[in-house]
Amino acid sequence: MTHMPATVQARxxxxxxxxxxxxxxxxxxxxxxxxxxxxxxxxxxxxxxHNGDMEMAKQLIDMAKAAGCDAVKFQKRTIDIxxxxxFLDSPRESPWGVxxxxxxxxxxxxxxxxxxxxxxxxxLKIDWFASAWDVPSQMFLRRYNLTHNxxxxxxxxxxELLETVAKEGKPTFISTGMSLYEDIDKxxxxxxxxxxxxxxxxxxxxxxxxEQALNLxxxxxxxxxxxxxxxxxxxxxxxxPGVLVAMMGVVAVERHIxxxxxxYGSDQAASLEKRGLEILVGYIRTIExxxxxxxxxxxxxxxxxxxxxxxxxxxxxxxx
Numbered sequence: 001m002t003h004m005p006a007t008v009q010a011r012x013x014x015x016x017x018x019x020x021x022x023x024x025x026x027x028x029x030x031x032x033x034x035x036x037x038x039x040x041x042x043x044x045x046x047x048x049x050h051n052g053d054m055e056m057a058k059q060l061i062d063m064a065k066a067a068g069c070d071a072v073k074f075q076k077r078t079i080d081i082x083x084x085x086x087f088l089d090s091p092r093e094s095p096w097g098v099x100x101x102x103x104x105x106x107x108x109x110x111x112x113x114x115x116x117x118x119x120x121x122x123x124l125k126i127d128w129f130a131s132a133w134d135v136p137s138q139m140f141l142r143r144y145n146l147t148h149n150x151x152x153x154x155x156x157x158x159x160e161l162l163e164t165v166a167k168e169g170k171p172t173f174i175s176t177g178m179s180l181y182e183d184i185d186k187x188x189x190x191x192x193x194x195x196x197x198x199x200x201x202x203x204x205x206x207x208x209x210x211e212q213a214l215n216l217x218x219x220x221x222x223x224x225x226x227x228x229x230x231x232x233x234x235x236x237x238x239x240x241p242g243v244l245v246a247m248m249g250v251v252a253v254e255r256h257i258x259x260x261x262x263x264y265g266s267d268q269a270a271s272l273e274k275r276g277l278e279i280l281v282g283y284i285r286t287i288e289x290x291x292x293x294x295x296x297x298x299x300x301x302x303x304x305x306x307x308x309x310x311x312x313x314x315x316x317x318x319x320x
Contacts, residue, residue, distance in 0.1 A: 021147045022171040022197050024070075025229035025251040029288055034220070034249045036291070040284050041231075043173070043254035044069040044277065047267050048107045052096075057113075058120055060257055061128075063274050068281040071127035073150060073254070074117070076137040079104050095264055111140070118144050131155070135164050146170070153177030153205045153233075156187050166194035173252060174198050175233045177205030181225065188226055199252055200226060202245075203233040208270035214241055219248050235270040239280035246284045255280065 024041040044064035050057035057074075064072045079088065079101070088101035096106035109117070121128040131150035132138035138149075138161065149165050153175040156162075165172055172191065176184055184200065191198045202219045214236065223230045231252030232245040242253045258271035272280060298306070307313075 022199075022229075025199060029291055030294075035223075036247070036249050036287070037251040038288055040246045040250065040287075041071070041252040042069045042281055042284065043252060044072045045233075045254050045256040045271075046072050047075050047256055049256065049258045049263075049265055049267055049271060050074075050109075051263065051265060052106045052109070054109075054113055054116060056259065057109075057117060059259060061117070061120060061124065061126065063259070063277065064257060065124050065126045067274070067277045068285060069126070069277070071129060071148070072121065073128070074109070074114075074130040075133065075152070076114075076130045076141060077104075077108060077133040078136045079108060081134040081136065114140075114144070132161065132165070135161055138164050142168070148173065151175060151187070153179065153203050157183050159186075159190070162187055162190045163194075166191045166196040169194065169196050171197045171199070173201050173231060173233075173254070175201040175203040175205075175254075176222070177203035177233070184222075184226070188228075199229045199231045201231040201233040201252065201254060202250075204235065206270075207235050207267055208237045209235045211236055211238075211241065216241065216245060216248065219245060219250060223249065237270065239272060239276045239283075242280045243283040246287055253280075253284065 024037055024039050027038045029036045029038050044060070044067070046057060046060045046064075050060060061072050083100065083104060088099065088104065090100050091098055092100045092103050094103035094106070096102045117128060127147050129146040129148045129150060130141055131152040132141055133152065133155060147170065149168060149170050149172040151162065151165060151172060151174040156174060156176065156179050174187055174191070188198070188200070200222050202216070202222055204213055204215065206213065214234075219230050219232065229251045230249070231254065232242065232250045233254040234242055234245075235256065239255075242255060246253060255277070256267050256271035257277055258265075258268045258273060261268050261271060261273055
């Protein structure tokens, strides 16, 4: 008999005891006139903003945890699959060398680094997962028994990768940037065929994206067309759209985060720094409180104010 390593067994036991990983998509404050999630699942996209530095990655995880995010997300690639030799050999100045390969390899974390990320996130009690950009990378991520999967926008037309992810049956966030409905139709068919739960993430793949290009009304159309939970993956420079979409009924909000937007990296300018992330999460978490229950009533303080300000009341009423 083949025995599973103790670490794998422990991860599977934790997973079995965990609550429904898609509960946030069905626990609603209201269903009509449009659904609003009670707890929007906030994903802090670290991506490659760690610049290959594990201490920086941990600082970003700390930042996400302190701000109240539900999960952090990374990106996993097999460099020689995702990029051609010609591209990797082409020139590119970076802190790590003068070729595309030097830059790409420096930004890619190895198994030792991911083992450390896994242990660190478990210690902090924050979920983590990653978007795989190729099938071997998805197979690599399986060893961590992660709660969620992610399909990045460029990968939504990668049929083999979609099939590989959907077969796992884990709740999956599917970003819809740089795609049309015909592309989304095919991705949705794969996940429904494998009975794999998913959240479609409205996304515009520009870094950063100007606010006039956000087209947030697509959120409503995605929900209507596919009858599924919808989220938002934003690349704008501000936090305001992330709050607006939460009121529009998204069940998940994903934003890139950074220690400093002026740092080296293609995603840094489309990311939120510490204060911006704190404001975004804080405003989103306020939604349930300010919405209330919809029952019109006069509060005790309103009653006191009315007695002071409604001077035209009969004398007998004022004497009470």
